[in-house]
Amino acid sequence: MTDRELIDGAYAGDVELADVAEAVHRTIALLDRGELRVAQKISGEWVVNQWIKEAILLYFRITEVRT
Structure with missing residues (x-):
């Protein structure tokens, strides 16, 4: 799968976040x-x-927020 396909799938809930990081x-x-x-x-x-x-939206879900 291409990065685009993985990202689209993860955003739709079809691919696990760990698999798309x-x-x-x-x-x-x-x-x-x-x-x-x-x-x-x-x-x-x-x-x-x-x-x-x-x-970008998935990035916020998989990354620890730092201040």
Whole structure:
């Protein structure tokens, strides 16, 4: 499965969070490096990459919050 498929599955509840943690961390790393974007402008319209948004939300569920 691709990272996108794993993330979509975990967000839908079909894949265990423990099984998707690495995919989520890889996606967050790509976001941090600017290689992925949550939204992009296509033909003058902003389009949200839903699976990346889901990865961010899953990240908060699998990561310990630190202050």
